[in-house]
């Protein structure tokens with residue numbers, strides 16, 4: 442851990458941003474003096490709860506690659522900066538999933554664990570998301586489960602975890618403490634809501650045995666606010682159907698289901714010109730949206746979400762703020778040109794507070 446003191450200029454910019462958006466807060470100069478003093482004394486400073494809550498919401502508002510930012514002000518912030526043990530982090534991640542899942546009415550939640558302090562680095566969740574499926578490499582080189590998690594599966598197996606060798610085995614959390622051995626924590630079944638995937642018209646679809654978890658919760662990014670980096674701050678929203686139907690179950694290096702679906706649809710797989718991939722993609726996405734709706738689990742579709750994002754863009758412009766966006770991530774992975782977000786440019790500035798990929 443490189444010992445760096447927090448940059449006062451970054452802290453000052455954030456505190457001024459907070460006060461600019463909370464005119465009634467008052468006490469700006471007193472707060473700036475306290476921050477400067479704390480940095481001088483111990484090399485960093487402590488966000489008030491209000492600053493932390495605002496910082497996390499603005500980090501979402503500034504996330505260039507996120508199409509779902511319209512509801513940025515509704516993020517629920519769980520301040521867990523006093524949770525410093527690996528066991529505590531594991532328990533709070535389980536509680537996070539319980540609160541976020543909410544019986545299927547998914548709520549956007551973030552849990553903020555402590556920042557690194559020079560003497561002792563904070564615990565980190567090694568999983569990229571709280572809920573991920575195992576990937577088991579077979580002797581013939583093929584993979585049962587999610588190929589994206591073959592390495593993580595091998596790691597947890599080396600640490601004693603025994604999966605069932607299935608296609609959708611939920612991996613344990615791996616919490617690496619500041620010091621010592623990683624802690625494995627199995628997620629209790631009642632905090633992992635899953636949806637079996639079926640199709641409204643084709644009964645054979647259910648026989649494919651596909652399913653996916655209800656809550657996407659990113660645990661591999663750092664939350665940066667006013668010069669302070671929170672390396673462990675898992676956040677969740679709800680899924681956009683295309684993430685599951687056009688990427689997780691469709692990518693050739695993930696569950697690679699397009700050929701299977703196209704076969705069952707009776708399409709001609711011998712030539713790209715039959716657009717068999719495209720037909721299979723649509724039916725797979727119809728199935729995902731139908732299944733989540735049937736299970737009463739919150740999910741948005743890429744048309745609705747595209748419209749909402751442009752509404753968000755207009756709201757931000759009206760508020761006099763830039764709304765940075767990365768076209769290549771905002772445009773959905775299916776039917777790009779058929780969504781309104783495709784037909785315009787964006788300013789891909791990098792603002793702070795923000796979420797940054799953890800190295």
Ligand code: HEM
Nearest residue numbers: 501504506507508509549551676677678679680681741796
């Ligand atoms: C509420 C519903 C939400 C929806 C439907 C949504 C949708 C999405 C989608 C589809 C992506 C692209 C993901 C991919 O292609 O792999 C994305 C990216 C992202 N979202 Fe959202 N989002 C939501 C809420 C949130 C929340 C609550 C946060 C944080 C507080 C957030 C932060 C981000 C970030 C940081 C990225 C970029 C991730 C990266 O760079 O790897 N989103 N979002």
Ligand SMILES: N=C(Nc1cccc(CNC[C@@H]2CCCN2)c1)c1cccs1
Nearest residue numbers: 509657658659676677678679680681684
């Ligand atoms: N709906 C969501 N999807 C999402 C958001 C951010 C990042 C990701 C995962 N992105 C990485 C994957 C893997 C390869 C390409 N996409 C998913 C949310 C996750 C957490 C809050 S919203």
